[in-house]
Amino acid sequence: MATKTKAKAAVRSGKGKGGGRRPPVRVKSGPDVPLLPVVVGGILLVLLVGMIAWIIYNNKPGPAPATAGGVPCDALEHTQTHYHAALQIIYQGAVTPLPGNLGIVTDSSGNASCFYWLHVHTGQGQQNVIHVESPKGDTFTLGQFFDVWSAWNKQKGDPAVRLDATHVATFAVSTDQKLVIYIDLQDGKGPQPYTGDPRAIVLKSHEVITLEVTPPEVTKPPAFSFPSGE
Secondary structure, eight states: OHHHHHHHHHHHHHHTTTOSOOOOOOOOOOOOOOHHHHHHHHHHHHHHHHHHHHHHHHHSOOOOOOOBTTBOEESSOOOSEEEEEEEEEEETTEEEOOOTTTTEEEOTTSOEEEEESEEOOOSTTOTTEEEEEESSOOOOBHHHHHHHHHHHHHHHTOOOOEEETTEEETEEOOTTOEEEEEEEOSSSSOOEEEOSOGGGOBOOTTOEEEEEEESSOOSSOOOOOOOTTO
């Protein structure tokens, strides 16, 4: 009897061999990811996104220039109506040239972004020549040209210009001065005095308008020749 009891005890002790709690199973982990490249990559990505946003913001088209005196500013020059008039401003006996590219709006790179229907080009023979270029057969006046000039100046941060009995562009006509106007229609009659409202002068093909602030008075305005073919 004692022998059987010992055998059972041995069997029970055999069941317990290696029994009890099993050791925790270790999960194999992959190699450690270096932290520095991740941080640098994130910074570069943020900088790239910021640079793209900055380029898009700075290259987006700005608001179109406002219409000046009823004259719009379009992206392209028009040819449906296209002719030239000339304007001479004489102050203290000398012709004061019109600004080059007057009425042509440029972007930050200096490229033309829009053209007012009344504008001035640069180049040989283009000084003081007003280009009238519109998509329809409208009639334009000298007053509208001065409105365009003033709006163009303001866009560039320059002083506004005026045209009336006491102002010609940026010149003020004092009480001891006088504005004398001549119009030459190139019809063989030569320059003819004009005593009406200068703003109401209609711009016509190959017309030469002279605005002279006197004294001194130049009795005959200087001759003007349009470029060949214009």
